[in-house]
Amino acid sequence: MDLGGINPAVLVASLMVASVPIMLAAIGELVVEKAGVLNLGVEGMMIMGAVCGFATAVETGSPFLGFIGGALGAMALSFVFAVLTQFLQANQVATGLALTLFGLGLSSLMGQGYVGIKPPLTDVVPFGPLADLPVVGRILFDHDPMVYLSIAVIAVVWAVLKFSRMGLILRAVGENHDAAHALGYKVTRIRVLAIMFGGAMAGLGGAYLSLVRVPQWTDGITAGAGWIALAIVVFASWKPWRVLIGAYLFGGISVLQLNLQAAGARIPVEYLSMSPYLITILVLVIMSSGKGRSAMNAPAALGQNFHASR
Amino acid sequence: MTNELLRISGVTKAYPGVIANSDVSFSIAKGEIHALLGENGAGKSTLVKMxxxxxxxxSGTLHLHGQPYAPTRPSAARNAGVAMVFQHFSLFEALNVAENVALGMENPPPMRALAQKIRAVSxxxxxxxxxxxxxxxxxxxxxxRVEIIRCLLQxxxxxxxxxxTSVLTPQEVEILFQTLRQLSAEGTAILYISHKLEEIRALCDEATILRRGKVVGTCTPRDVSARDMAEMMVGAVLTPPARAARKDWGDPQAALEVSGLSLASPIPFGTSLKDISFSVQRGEILGIAGVAGNGQDELLLALSGELRSAPDMVKCHGKPIGEAPPNARRAMGFVAAPEDRLGHAAAPDMSLVENALLSGAVRKDLTRNGFIDxxxxxxxAEEVVAQYDVRTPGTWVAARALSGGNLQKFLMGRELSQAPEVVIINxxxxxxxxxxxxxxxxxxxxxxxxxxxxxVIxxxxxxLLEVSDRFAxxxxxxxxxxxxxxGLTVDEIGLMMGGAHGMEVAHHG
Structure with missing residues (x-):
């Protein structure tokens, strides 16, 4: 079955791959924002994850260690953000933007020796005969482990936030940090941990870009994926499963525009490649125009610094 | 004193610049309702936080059940059997009742069991x-109730x-007191902090009075008049405000007339205004009561001009001004003082002079050709500080640096000294x-x-009872x-405020 030269099964399978980086980064940011912290440095953390993951995988020859390295590298950068905003009370928006710029510069420096190298290949999970099923096999059983991991992370975050005490405390801290403090919860510690989780997820997403999706190292490899991840969190109105939908939607658009280009659609390439970003802006405008609802679901203490005074 | 539950001896706590508690000692018996009385800043809150x-x-020590007691965190206090209902509710608006209760417990049962328990205890x-x-x-x-039940479950x-009781109607206060008396009869001691003297006389067995961090007296509230307690609390003789007879200004039209004002609230979880009508003559004070969150903030916004309505909904001397923005209304003689001091009435990081300019520029004529004088x-600003006894090192300090009471005095002075024709205060x-x-x-x-x-809202x-001519x-x-x-009685006022808000009835009402 072909639609204008585009095979739907291949399209779905490739959009699942395309959305892994933004999905991981977005679910990490969702946890951070649920704890009441706005970290705009997702782009910077992703690209640090991309370069650290790439370097680790190339040096060790193991993509698995590469992903670990990517997560750790981005987590280290997010820790800088945590120290600045949680202990030194720096403004979260400014610090987040600085983090992005810093990450872009540092990754470019670190990646200088790695341009033009091929990373070790990340294997597909062997499902045996399942992968040979028509359509379903191509869509569901023919991916690398990170695709399944990203969906698992969504499920785990959803369950933890909804059912566990840890999730309840996290939400409480993001909702009203003064009340949480009065009840004896360690607001700063919880937020630092959330920020580092967000960093690790962004790092995994970034490493996926350089190790699987592209796969090689170039400067500015993330190309705005971190910003899309931030938009997805708002689009999802801070609900984990909607992050999945949002990521597939945005991933789908970017895959579709590539396919349309390849199929020789008579729209100038520039319009097609700007379309995911255009849609991001459009979605954000629509989401925020319906005042009350989506605004109400935002964590009430989002972006506010907490200082335990009297 | 075998019956003693908590003994506080010689407790002192100093913050930079202030001594919050100085050598405070008293004790509470089992099942006793003990009042801690004092003005704002007398050190009550610091003491209970300890x-x-x-x-x-x-320095100083606490003893619970005769054992030394030094909790380092709230969970330790909760484990020792101490629970607290906060003045500003420590609740989470976007979470449900059961989740809020679970957050205040050490080892909450699973949600379904907890919900059952909440129903039973409540x-x-x-x-x-x-x-x-x-x-x-x-x-x-x-x-x-959520806060109280959170405590009772432990x-x-x-x-x-x-x-x-600061946020309750008189009827709701009565329900609360019944609950507290029941608890006390079951042997739970209650430390009750308030500055409402009649309530303390009605409820409490013993009272300790704090002034500037020190214990200045103890008494049995039933045997002492409210006036005596007030004077112990303040340390001075109080005179109620003097009221001259009202002049007739011979103005046929109301200075401020509101008719059929209906507006959606711009505040999340806010209350929309529904068909509000009233009028105020020159020289008249209208008092508007109500429990927090019943539309007070929205009414102030609509009157100050921050929230616009249809032109005819608000009239000044017969002129429709519903669409006029704040500065146009100021030019007509309006001044407005919102409730939220930091962030709404004052810009926290700006100096007192700058804050004075922000609301006074129009009426006090503080600009010339677009430049600030x-x-x-x-x-x-210095006049306001002197006249309203604002305690501040100078007018250059940031609004944030003033204590709440001092900032309030400054803000009231700023509005009231603009020779206003219409005053709206929350x-x-x-x-x-x-x-x-x-x-x-x-x-x-x-x-x-x-x-x-x-x-006056x-x-x-x-x-309201001291200043207003009419009441709503x-x-x-x-x-x-x-x-x-x-001639209004407290009971009637309570009913006007919505009675017990249908609280005797189980659900939504």
């Missing part, structure tokens, strides 16, 4: 509550209540001490004497018909 493990004393104490409702949708009285030996502004004496409150009330009366039409009935109450965004203040 008992609840939020603050560590510099029925036992006559405080019905639905565990699955969102706290943001609850009335203030119901929110307080079977406390000592329950601390910090100003619990700083010299003139500074002189005016919570004029919130957080100021008794002497300053009396002064502010007197100034409000003086403005009316000068011919201004005044609307307040949750403090004393404010806001309840869920609706305004009751106005009535002359003279």
């Amino acid at each position: 008992i609840y493990g939020l603050v560590k004393p510099d 029925e036992d104490y006559g405080l019905p509550l639905d565990p699955s409702r969102m706290v943001g949708d609850l009335s203030a009285g119901e929110r307080q 079977d406390p030996k000592l329950l601390i209540m910090d100003e619990p 700083w010299a003139k502004t500074k002189v005016w 919570q004029p004496t919130w957080g100021v001490d008794a002497a300053a409150a009396a002064f502010i009330r007197q100034e409000i009366l003086n403005r009316a004497q000068d011919g201004a039409a005044v609307v 307040s949750q403090d009935l004393d404010d 109450a806001l309840n869920e965004g609706r305004l009751t018909p106005t009535r002359p203040t003279e």
